[in-house]
Amino acid sequence: MNRANLLGYGFALVSSIGYGSVTVIAKKGLLTYGSPIAAVSVSLFAGTLCMALFSLKSVNIPADGGKKGLLFFLLSGLMAGAGQLFMYLALGQAPVVVVTPITNITPLLTILLVYVFLRGMERVTFRVTMAAGLVVAGVILISMGRVGP
Amino acid sequence: MLGVVFALVAACAFAAGNVFGRVGLEYVRATGGVLVSLVASLILLLLVTLVFDLQALLAIPLAAAAWFATAGILNFPVGRYFKFLGIRHIGTSRATAITSGSPFFAVTLAVLLMDEQLTTLVLLGTALIGGGLFLLAGEQT
Numbered sequence: 001m002n003r004a005n006l007l008g009y010g011f012a013l014v015s016s017i018g019y020g021s022v023t024v025i026a027k028k029g030l031l032t033y034g035s036p037i038a039a040v041s042v043s044l045f046a047g048t049l050c051m052a053l054f055s056l057k058s059v060n061i062p063a064d065g066g067k068k069g070l071l072f073f074l075l076s077g078l079m080a081g082a083g084q085l086f087m088y089l090a091l092g093q094a095p096v097v098v099v100t101p102i103t104n105i106t107p108l109l110t111i112l113l114v115y116v117f118l119r120g121m122e123r124v125t126f127r128v129t130m131a132a133g134l135v136v137a138g139v140i141l142i143s144m145g146r147v148g149p
Numbered sequence: 150m151l152g153v154v155f156a157l158v159a160a161c162a163f164a165a166g167n168v169f170g171r172v173g174l175e176y177v178r179a180t181g182g183v184l185v186s187l188v189a190s191l192i193l194l195l196l197v198t199l200v201f202d203l204q205a206l207l208a209i210p211l212a213a214a215a216w217f218a219t220a221g222i223l224n225f226p227v228g229r230y231f232k233f234l235g236i237r238h239i240g241t242s243r244a245t246a247i248t249s250g251s252p253f254f255a256v257t258l259a260v261l262l263m264d265e266q267l268t269t270l271v272l273l274g275t276a277l278i279g280g281g282l283f284l285l286a287g288e289q290t
Contacts, residue, residue, distance in 0.1 A: 004238050007238050008235050008243070009238075009247065011232075015229070015235060015251075017227075018228035018251075019255075020254025020257075021223050024259055029217045032212055032213040035206075039220075040194060042217040043218065044191045046217070046221035048188060048221075050222045051187055070185050072172045073173040075165075076169035078190070080163065080186065084190070087159040089155045093151045099152060106164050109163075111245075111246075112164075113164055121171070121175070127284055131282070131285040134278070135249055138253075138277030138279075140274070143274075144274075145273075
């Protein structure tokens with residue numbers, strides 16, 4: 001495994017740890033105040049402010065293709081925001097044990113979209129698909145098996 | 150049934166967000182791109198909150214807001230930014246699969262800090278996640 005790949009796996013792991021710790025921290029807050037949509041708004045505001053402070057000076061938009069890139073990230077952000085909204089709508093209609101496993105199939109849907117739309121950019125192998133399937137199955141089992149105080 | 154449909158739409162939206170971001174990385178660096186994506190998400194969510202649940206937003210106690218702000222910093226500058234850095238280096242499929250294993254870390258912290266119990270299903274789920282990550286680590290890129 002070369003250095004670039006090692007870095008990539010490391011970055012993805014850091015992301016996973018960050019996302020994982022969010023659940024515990026957010027739950028502490030929700031025990032005090034139970035409005036999920038307000039919680040997400042405050043979280044997103046704080047996160048965006050922190051990101052802006054951290055990165056604003058180093059943001060470099062290339063003249064060639066920069067606007068196109070930003071447009072795709074704009075769409076990415078709108079999709080992520082829409083995903084959060086629909087997840088909360090889903091939680092309002094169905095129990096967590098139904099909603100969470102379904103929303104956790106995101107990696108498999110991502111692989112499908114990559115295969116259909118990004119074939120020229122990325123290779124989707126059987127091994128990666130199997131690995132994603134195992135992760136999704138594991139996440140679903142964890143969602144079903146969690147017992148809290 | 151409506152809950153299932155909404156959950157499916159949410160999963161599709163998250164997946165589309167990953168793919169759009171991957172295409173964006175062809176043109177701009179993760180730093181600027183993630184900032185734009187966060188601003189877009191924020192505007193959308195704030196608009197919806199303002200229209201449907203403004204009172205809930207205005208009535209947040211300071212202690213709860215501090216927890217939510219901390220969660221936000223872990224979720225977005227750490228979670229989303231490092232996810233796109235991972236996508237840039239090892240591709241969307243691998244990076245997304247690894248970041249989606251986050252419940253493993255959530256469970257670990259929950260057991261250590263919030264008295265959650267380890268059940269057979271959780272242990273089995275953790276093993277499956279570990280197996281998936283092991284498969285990914287052995288992938289030739």
